[in-house]
Every structure is written in C-alpha cells, then in structure tokens.
Amino acid sequence: MKRYYIGVEIGGTNLRSGLIDANFHAEQFRKIPTSLFAREKDKIGFLARLAEEYIAVCGRENVAAVTMALASLMDKERTVVYSSPMIPGFEGISLVDGLSRKLGIPVIIEKDVNILLRYEIWRNHLPTEGIIAGTFLGTGLGNAMCIDGRVYAGHSGTACELGHIPVPDLEEMCGCGKKGCVELLTCGRLLYKLATEKYGCRVDDIFELYGQEQPVRDIVRYCAVAIAAEITILDPAYMILGGGVMEMKGFPMDDLQQTVRENLRIPNPRDSIRFVPASGDSEAGVIGAALHAADRN
Template sequence: MQLDQIVLGMDIGGTNLRMGWVDREYTAHDVEVIPSAGVYQSENTAVAIAKEVKAYCVKHFGEGMPAIVAAGFPSVVDRDRRKIYSSTNFPGLDGVDIVKAMSDYLHIPVIIEHDAYYLLSYDIYSHGMKNEGTLIGCYFGTGLGNAMYIDGKAYYGKNGTACEIGHMPIPLSEEPCSCGNKGCIEMFSCGKAFERLTKKHFPETPIGEVFETHAQAKVLDEFVRYMAAPVATYANIMDPDGIFLGGGLVQMAGFPKEKLVDYILQNTRKPYPAANLCLYFSKRSPENGIIGAAIEGFRKL
C-alpha cells in the first residue's frame, strides 16, 4: 500500500459516520462505521471529525496518512466547498470552515461536498459511464438529496445551493420543512413523510416491510406519485442525458421501481425528453458514498 496513492473517503450521516481507504482501482478497504452522536455532541464538531480520522489512520497506517481526505455531508455546501448551511444533523458545523479546521489538525488536504455529489460520482462510475453531458442524481432518504454534473463539472449555482429541488413548493400546503419554508415537496416524498404515513396507516407493520406488505394501498401509490414529481421536473427543465434514482426509500424491500418510472414518464414532456429519457437505479452498497468521495478525491489529486 502506497499511502500517497490512496484516498480516505468519508460518508457522514446523522446516524453513522462511515469511512474507509480507497485505492486507484476504486476498491474500499477497512470500512468502519462510527455512531455520529459522539461527534456532533462535541464542543468542536469539525475537530471531532478530524480526531476520528486520525484514530482511524493510526489504527490502519501507523504513523502514515493518506494523500487526501474527502468527506461528504448530508447538507448544503457553500460555493467554495468549505462550509455547510442549515445542517440539522450537525448544528455545530453551520458556517464553520470545516476544510481549514480538519486540514490544520491532520496536516493533509481535505475536501468536503454535499454527499449527493459523491453518490452521483459513484453511480456514474458503477454504471460504466463517462461523466459527460448532463447527469443528475435524485436520492430519496430522510430528505431529497440532489446533484448535477454538466460536461463533467459539478453544477453549484451562485451560492453553492443549486439542485435543491426537494424544496420545490406544493401550493397551499402548510407542512413545515427543515429549511424554514412550508410545503416543500420532500415533506411529501421522502423519509420523514414516509414515517408519518406508516404510523398513521400501517402502525402494525415494520416500516421496512410496508411496500411489500401493502403493495396495493392507495396512500403508497400517492406517495410514489409525489416522488416522481421532482424527478419529472428535473427532466423537463434540464433535458438530461441521464437521471440516477437512489436512496434508502428506493432500495426498500418491495419498492415499486417500475411504478416510479411510469409516473416520472407520465409527467415528463412529450415527445421529448420523455421519448428517450434515461433513468438508472443506484446499485445498493454501503460503500457508495465512500467510493464516490474517493473518486472526487483522486480527481483533486
């Protein structure tokens, strides 16, 4: 193992922090899962994350360090890719220069990104595609994570907050969203909404079995229609070369993937882009975010 030829990839979530080192063949090694609570409850969250990285490196590399650390956060990241905004899972990181804090502690380069961009990088790679044209990722988890590459370059917008289509408004809705607005579509199409729905309509069914057990339920059909709406909106606005669909909801047992595709196409403009819209489903792997982070880490190197 040549340490100057590996990247430490990190997938930082509200529940767990995953990290592993990745080689030039995009294979993840020594993946570890650490509860996030101890990190975000610390006085200095950025340094706490850096300490976890240091402990990992001491364990696996002795005195050595990888070439670079690439960390993905489930949060909006500023245009310079140094700070995060409105992070409900990591309130101690809002507005903090995470890159400086971590690189100062570790003495190696650090990059950060919205985790959706790392997931999209992995999806493009795992499907054997080139990062060309317009490629979009839609990841249905607790919220709706999105990313977009145009001709191989990440699209961030003026402030770094582009691609947040989960906050497309539903008219006349008063459902509060964590972003501070009301009626955002992710409050009807993602994990929080699904949890509310299952507690109300299927209280006796474990949440992971709801799609399998109640496949014909009207409320689930409506839920999938809500999921399709932001994807179709992306297709109509961007006329993309491909859209990747993933996240925990899509990967649940019994999830009706064909129905989601049908509803997306029903709401996509005819004849184009509907006639040749390319939709791809993410490959299920706990290492997606880690490898995607490493892909971008190697690009930086």
C-alpha cells in the same frame, strides 16, 4: 505519489468511513451510528481522531486528501458547514480550515448527493459528456447533476435543491425554513410517520404491506412529478435513482419510472431518458469521496 484517500460520509443515521487506494478500492471500511458524532461537542476533534486511525495504517505522507460527503448546507467554496438539520451542533463550522490544520492533510467537503452521483457514474461506466442527474429519496429528497463530468454547484453553491420546489397551497413548514416544499410530500420522514401513526407497522415493511394504499402511492407520485420537472428542463441522458427509500424492499421502482415517463413530453424526453437504479453499495459515499478528491487534484 500519494496512494490513499480517506473518505467519510456523514448521513442522518450512519457515519461511514474508509481508507481508499488509488484504484478506488476500499482497503478498510467502518460504519458507526451518527449519534456518536452528534453527541460529541468537539466535532473537528472527533473527525480528526477518526482520520488519524487510518493515517496510522498508511502513513501521513501517503494520504492525498480527507474528503467528506455531508448532508449539510455549505458555502459555495465548500469550506464552511452552515447547517446540518439532522445533526445537532454541526453548524457554523470552518471544517476545512480547522481539520486540515489539525491533520496536516488537505480536507475537501462536498454535498453527499454530489458524491453519490459521482460514484454511480463511475460504477456504471456512464459516459461523462452531457448531463447526468441523480435523485436520492431518503430522509429528504436529494438531487444532483453532473455536466460534462463536473458536479454542478450553481451560482451560490445551492443548485439542485429539488426537494424544496414549492407546491401551491401547501402550508406546512419545511425544515429548510420556508413552507410548502415538495419534500414534505415525498420523503422518508413522511413514510416513517405513516408507518408508526397510521398503519402501525415497521417502516421497513410499509411498501410490502401497504404499498397499494393511496397515501403510500402518493409519496411515490410526488417524487415522480419532481423528477419529471427536472428531466423536462434539462433533458439529461441518464437519471440515477437511489437513496434509502428507493432501496427499501417492495419499493415500486417500475411504477415510479412509469409515472415519470407519463409526465414527460412525447416523444422525447419520454422515450430518450434512461433510468439507472443506484447500486445501494454501502461504501458508495466513501469511495465517491475518493473519486471526488481525485477529480480535484
């Protein structure tokens, strides 16, 4: 019986990792700046050294899997990282093969939003039948769905790219390589730009100081419209709402939910959809990674 999982979450800002036991409790947890990883040329070597620190604590034979939650584009089989817009050089890497060979332990990779959704379902004791969706507004607009307890990856592995649905007449280029994506109108990057260039405040204060200003309200409104589009198509039982932007102080969560409902059909799903604010737990991605590994075993 393997008793431990090693979970790693690599976000744009922080790289979190931990040693998770069979009850999904984080026995060890660590957070370092992602920039340390971004600077390293040998990405697989860096991750192997990180994992070995936990292996030294619990023993190689007791680790069921090393699971990574990544803000990256990857193949459907979840073996190769194609690109990571926020991490230079973390692209075109056969991560699963390379790392599992080095460690002698199974390695699993998955999109971070899918892992975070999995965690919130577990944390909130939500029933797994039917569809549960999650929207995570952070640097970008992330989205995921679970159908009958299983993460839906899509035909090619790229389902739920809600941030990249097109907006008519929007000519701006998106980091994904096409123009006019809704994410350009509703993401942390835009919030940062408004804070530094328009209002001259810290981005952390923007909702408290300038939440009533139209450009800030528009960010929330475009997010609501994207969420309403997904609910209209899927009629999910729950919509989990999280991500760094939604967890900022002063974020108008009530306004967001009300605007989503105003854009939904009457009586349902306007009345039936249930919103669940995400926990904001620092260990969410690391424990979610263990939950994901346990599901696969």
